[in-house]
Amino acid sequence: MTPNLGHGCATTVAVMLEVTVSTSKPSTVRADALVLGVRSDDDGAEVSEALAAVGFTGKEGETAVFPAGDFGKVRTVVAVGLPAEPTAEQLRRAAAVGLRKASAAKASSVAMALHPAGVEEVGAIAEGAGLGAYRFDRYKTSDDDSRTNIESVQVLTPFGRQTTATAAAERAVVVARAVNAARDWVNTAPGDLRPPAFADAIAGLGTKGVDVSVWDEKRLAKEGCGGLLGVAAGSEVPPRLVRMTYSPAGATQHLALVGKGITFDSGGLSIKTGPGMQTMKMDMAGAAAVVAATTAIAELGLPVAVTAWACLAENMPSGSATRPGDVLTLRGGRTVEVHNTDAEGRLVLGDGLALAAESDADHVVDVATLTGACLVALGERTTGVLGNDDDLRERVLGAAELAGEPMWPLPIPEEIGKAVTSSTIADVRQHNPKPYGGTLYAAAFLREFVGEKAWAHLDIAGPAWNDGGVRDYTPTGGTGAAVRTLVRLAEDLAGA
Ligand code: BES
Ligand code: ZN
Ligand code: ZN
Numbered sequence: 089m090t091p092n093l094g095h096g097c098a099t100t101v102a103v104m105l106e107v108t109v110s111t112s113k114p115s116t117v118r119a120d121a122l123v124l125g126v127r128s129d130d131d132g133a134e135v136s137e138a139l140a141a142v143g144f145t146g147k148e149g150e151t152a153v154f155p156a157g158d159f160g161k162v163r164t165v166v167a168v169g170l171p172a173e174p175t176a177e178q179l180r181r182a183a184a185v186g187l188r189k190a191s192a193a194k195a196s197s198v199a200m201a202l203h204p205a206g207v208e209e210v211g212a213i214a215e216g217a218g219l220g221a222y223r224f225d226r227y228k229t230s231d232d233d234s235r236t237n238i239e240s241v242q243v244l245t246p247f248g249r250q251t252t253a254t255a256a257a258e259r260a261v262v263v264a265r266a267v268n269a270a271r272d273w274v275n276t277a278p279g280d281l282r283p284p285a286f287a288d289a290i291a292g293l294g295t296k297g298v299d300v301s302v303w304d305e306k307r308l309a310k311e312g313c314g315g316l317l318g319v320a321a322g323s324e325v326p327p328r329l330v331r332m333t334y335s336p337a338g339a340t341q342h343l344a345l346v347g348k349g350i351t352f353d354s355g356g357l358s359i360k361t362g363p364g365m366q367t368m369k370m371d372m373a374g375a376a377a378v379v380a381a382t383t384a385i386a387e388l389g390l391p392v393a394v395t396a397w398a399c400l401a402e403n404m405p406s407g408s409a410t411r412p413g414d415v416l417t418l419r420g421g422r423t424v425e426v427h428n429t430d431a432e433g434r435l436v437l438g439d440g441l442a443l444a445a446e447s448d449a450d451h452v453v454d455v456a457t458l459t460g461a462c463l464v465a466l467g468e469r470t471t472g473v474l475g476n477d478d479d480l481r482e483r484v485l486g487a488a489e490l491a492g493e494p495m496w497p498l499p500i501p502e503e504i505g506k507a508v509t510s511s512t513i514a515d516v517r518q519h520n521p522k523p524y525g526g527t528l529y530a531a532a533f534l535r536e537f538v539g540e541k542a543w544a545h546l547d548i549a550g551p552a553w554n555d556g557g558v559r560d561y562t563p564t565g566g567t568g569a570a571v572r573t574l575v576r577l578a579e580d581l582a583g584a
Contacts, residue, residue, distance in 0.1 A: 120195035123186030125202035184220025184561035218264025267568035274566025322409025344449035348456035349375025356429030373552035381574035461526030
């Protein structure tokens with residue numbers, strides 16, 4: 089397939105299914121497949137004989153797929169093991185696992201009877217289904233996937249006639265679509281999503297209530313955004329700064345979001361190893377997350393103002409690239425002594441955070457695949473949360489817990505804060521003189537640009553990308569990390 093390098097071609101529409109709620113019983117619902125939650129102590133289940141015959145014990149995550157036979161009006165039953173009182177996260181996972189099994193069994197419509205679902209549970213099941221249905225086939229020229237596309241999911245609940253249940257399913261669809269859009273962008277080949285193309289894709293979203301403005305390289309120069317320009321200096325394509333604003337009537341809180349959008353991180357002149365740059369198309373996952381979250385927040389009509397800045401640049405080596413030793417002047421006039429051109433994320437975020445600091449936002453949150461050190465500290469699946477404000481950090485961690493995204497706090501120790509301002513020739517040093525605490529140093533650097541604002545920094549270097557096989561609702565490749573947490577945070581700030 090010829091790579092498509094034109095502008096405005098970068099958005100692929102994530103697969104999205106129709107989700108409804110229904111008061112139907114598992115035994116009477118019409119669908120190709122029924123996904124049935126079964127507890128280990130559930131002898132009374134109507135399909136228990138069939139389950140026993142295939143050795144199904146009902147352990148969490150266990151599945152059994154069999155023809156429905158005389159049972160109900162469906163063709164296939166997918167039993168999924170669940171504990172007696174499943175958490176929202178267990179329901180999300182079970183829904184995704186069940187949906188994929190149904191898809192492998194050639195279903196296109198699915199009914200989910202995972203739990204006697206209340207309104208909270210309806211949301212979790214719908215979200216798990218929407219996330220689990222994701223697939224990325226933009227570059228496949230033939231359909232070598234034996235799974236079917238699931239077109240519709242009915243979530244069975246005794247509360248199916250209540251508007252709150254329908255609203256929970258609708259919210260879940262909006263959120264899942266946003267996460268899947270972020271995944272699509274991360275998975276897109278980096279040659280197809282260079283900064284101008286990514287900016288065009290964001291500008292082309294057309295979300296109601298969201299204004300988008302794009303700064304090109306001329307405007308960036310005029311506005312003093314030397315971080316973005318410095319990082320992009322080695323690339324044949326210019327950087328872009330995209331601002332999205334959503335300002336609903338009656339909002340009392342204003343959340344600023346800033347995302348790292350390095351569409352490819354080769355390391356620049358401080359070039360990475362071959363294996364080290366293998367996955368570096370994902371280095372724009374922070375920008376994808378803030379854009380997708382802003383879209384979802386607007387689509388949900390949450391009464392909180394949001395301004396998002398996506399800081400887009402390509403980090404490449406060339407004769408025009410920024411050198412170690414160069415000094416850049418970032419937005420607001422602070423000078424930075426560059427030591428390692430592979431620590432580029434903090435340079436583009438410095439511009440974005442300075443702009444957020446100038447705005448009237450009450451809270452600033454940045455999201456970035458910032459440091460390999462965060463993988464060393466917290467492993468591949470946990471986001472590091474740092475910042476300058478205990479209340480905001482706690483809110484982010486609370487939102488992450490509700491969303492089912494593992495996040496953990498990390499400190500910005502005093503001595504690391506001091507090291508950032510220890511450059512002998514500029515205002516700040518870009519890079520830690522010591523090989524320890526790389527994530528903490530990067531955050532201390534960012535703190536220099538946020539002024540007095542309450543700020544939290546999410547280092548998603550690990551969770552943004554899944555190197556392994558699909559697990560539960562997390563696909564291989566781009567995961568859409570942090571989107572769900574940002575939406576929960578906005579809901580929290582909106583008092584929803
Ligand atoms: N994009 C990388 C961080 C990264 C590494 C994300 C692995 C995901 C997986 C970032 O720009 C980078 O290269 N950071 C350097 C910083 C160092 C030069 C101070 C790193 O982590 O090694
Ligand atoms: Zn880098
Ligand atoms: Zn990077």
